[in-house]
Amino acid sequence: MNTTSVRRTHIVLIPGFVGFDALGQVHYYAGVTELLGAWKVQNPRAPHVSLHYFDNFPTASVALRATRLAQYLAKRYARGEFAPGDRIAVVGHSTGGLDIRRALDELANRTIAVDGRAEVSGQDVLKLVDRLVFVSVPHYGTNLADAACKIRATIQVMLKGGEKSLGLNREALTHLRSHLPNTKSGLLLAVADALNESDEDSGGFDGDKAAEREARSQLSLFLDHIGKDFGIIADLRSYVAGLDGPSPAHYSLAHRETELARWKNLGISTRSYATIVSRRHAAEPSLLRLLPLFDHGAPLLDKGSEAWRIASDLPLLSGPLSLLGTGVVAAPLLLVLAAAVHHRPSALFELFHAVCADPAGLFADPASLGEHSRRPDVVDFVTREKKLAASIAVGDSDGVVNTLSMLWPYDPSDPDRHQSFLVESDHGDIIGHYAEDRLAAPLPGGRKYYAYDFFPSGSGFDTKLFREVWHDIFEFCVN
Numbered sequence: 001m002n003t004t005s006v007r008r009t010h011i012v013l014i015p016g017f018v019g020f021d022a023l024g025q026v027h028y029y030a031g032v033t034e035l036l037g038a039w040k041v042q043n044p045r046a047p048h049v050s051l052h053y054f055d056n057f058p059t060a061s062v063a064l065r066a067t068r069l070a071q072y073l074a075k076r077y078a079r080g081e082f083a084p085g086d087r088i089a090v091v092g093h094s095t096g097g098l099d100i101r102r103a104l105d106e107l108a109n110r111t112i113a114v115d116g117r118a119e120v121s122g123q124d125v126l127k128l129v130d131r132l133v134f135v136s137v138p139h140y141g142t143n144l145a146d147a148a149c150k151i152r153a154t155i156q157v158m159l160k161g162g163e164k165s166l167g168l169n170r171e172a173l174t175h176l177r178s179h180l181p182n183t184k185s186g187l188l189l190a191v192a193d194a195l196n197e198s199d200e201d202s203g204g205f206d207g208d209k210a211a212e213r214e215a216r217s218q219l220s221l222f223l224d225h226i227g228k229d230f231g232i233i234a235d236l237r238s239y240v241a242g243l244d245g246p247s248p249a250h251y252s253l254a255h256r257e258t259e260l261a262r263w264k265n266l267g268i269s270t271r272s273y274a275t276i277v278s279r280r281h282a283a284e285p286s287l288l289r290l291l292p293l294f295d296h297g298a299p300l301l302d303k304g305s306e307a308w309r310i311a312s313d314l315p316l317l318s319g320p321l322s323l324l325g326t327g328v329v330a331a332p333l334l335l336v337l338a339a340a341v342h343h344r345p346s347a348l349f350e351l352f353h354a355v356c357a358d359p360a361g362l363f364a365d366p367a368s369l370g371e372h373s374r375r376p377d378v379v380d381f382v383t384r385e386k387k388l389a390a391s392i393a394v395g396d397s398d399g400v401v402n403t404l405s406m407l408w409p410y411d412p413s414d415p416d417r418h419q420s421f422l423v424e425s426d427h428g429d430i431i432g433h434y435a436e437d438r439l440a441a442p443l444p445g446g447r448k449y450y451a452y453d454f455f456p457s458g459s460g461f462d463t464k465l466f467r468e469v470w471h472d473i474f475e476f477c478v479n
Contacts, residue, residue, distance in 0.1 A: 016094025097137030
């Protein structure tokens with residue numbers, strides 16, 4: 001009997017902002033499991049590679065999300081899923097990359113209790129980590145978060161109203177769903193699918209009805225989390241010189257150097273995939289001209305929303321104001337958004353892209369901070385040609401994160417340990433949401449799709465590039 005031990009590689013996928021593993025049948029990393037299967041057929045070491053999906057609170061602070069991630073990794077270790085001699089590769093998209101950095105800091109300094117009395121040394125877990133992959137990660141924040149902070153209360157009121165409506169008035173939602181227009185908007189298709197999937201059919205099979213109840217509870221909990229905890233927005237704000245905050249996006253240069261030194265001592269290598277939508281798809285000048293109006297009007301809108309939120313939390317007013325708030329505050333804003341993306345599916349991307357490109361935005365070129373702030377050049381993923389970071393403008397983005405914010409880490413004393421690639425992609429494309437893909441076997445009256453094009457950006461990202469990027473990630477994780 002062959003008792004030779006096998007060194008296993010565990011690839012752990014971490015979701016980003018408003019992230020989840022699966023919400024009903026829609027997956028954050030859409031199609032990645034299928035790509036791993038295809039890649040394993042071609043790779044002789046494939047039988048010893050496994051994929052893990054981590055579910056997290058969608059909009060909690062990075063500190064809370066990172067603590068949950070550290071506990072997740074420690075629990076897998078305590079249960080023997082991760083064993084001494086195994087390798088862990090952690091992949092984070094967007095805010096998920098910040099969660100990884102903060103979680104590694106925690107593992108370096110903590111003993112973690114799991115499953116009651118089991119204790120795990122964070123250092124023991126950390127010794128297994130040898131690959132980090134950062135995909136579209138805002139290492140220095142983004143202009144979009146600065147703008148969202150200005151209407152934080154308004155966003156929460158809308159989402160809280162949606163959660164209450166889901167729980168209290170399913171008939172109204174069923175009516176709304178039936179009147180959602182046939183649309184080319186991936187965002188509206190996703191909304192329709194979420195409502196379809198969570199609407200329990202009294203005439204269905206028991207198994208189908210149970211799945212529908214589960215989907216409804218997942219959606220309700222998802223909206224409830226967002227409505228009550230929006231700490232992540234402050235953690236994604238643009239870095240300001242001299243700051244050393246709790247979010248890795250706000251770590252000082254000295255703190256970042258400590259991170260790099262620890263990773264080097266542990267033998268950890270990183271790979272970053274910075275995403276960008278070319279300037280030919282840049283926001284229309286008219287949108288940029290409207291941004292000052294938003295800056296002036298946002299404080300007034302948010303003060304009104306905050307006052308409504310506080311009043312609706314009072315015992316005597318919570319019932320009527322919460323229900324009324326769904327119609328008075330949330331509904332008009334949501335209807336305007338729905339109408340805009342129905343008539344122009346790219347509207348949301350164009351708006352976000354304009355905010356990232358705002359010349360009055362707080363995001364600044366990290367190059368001014370020092371040699372550890374960003375890589376001096378980046379490799380074009382398709383052509384494999386070097387591209388100077390200086391050729392990337394401060395306002396360039398993937399529609400959500402300013403691209404220069406993604407060009408970290410970099411260690412001038414060991415540049416090959418931290419490679420960066422530039423990919424023509426919007427923020428959702430690279431995780432599989434670049435087109436509407438139907439489920440293989442949808443339930444009658446339920447969800448139809450498992451992937452959506454949330455941000456129609458004209459980036460040109462396609463299935464071929466999706467496969468090449470993720471096969472490259474898999475190769476890096478095992479080598």
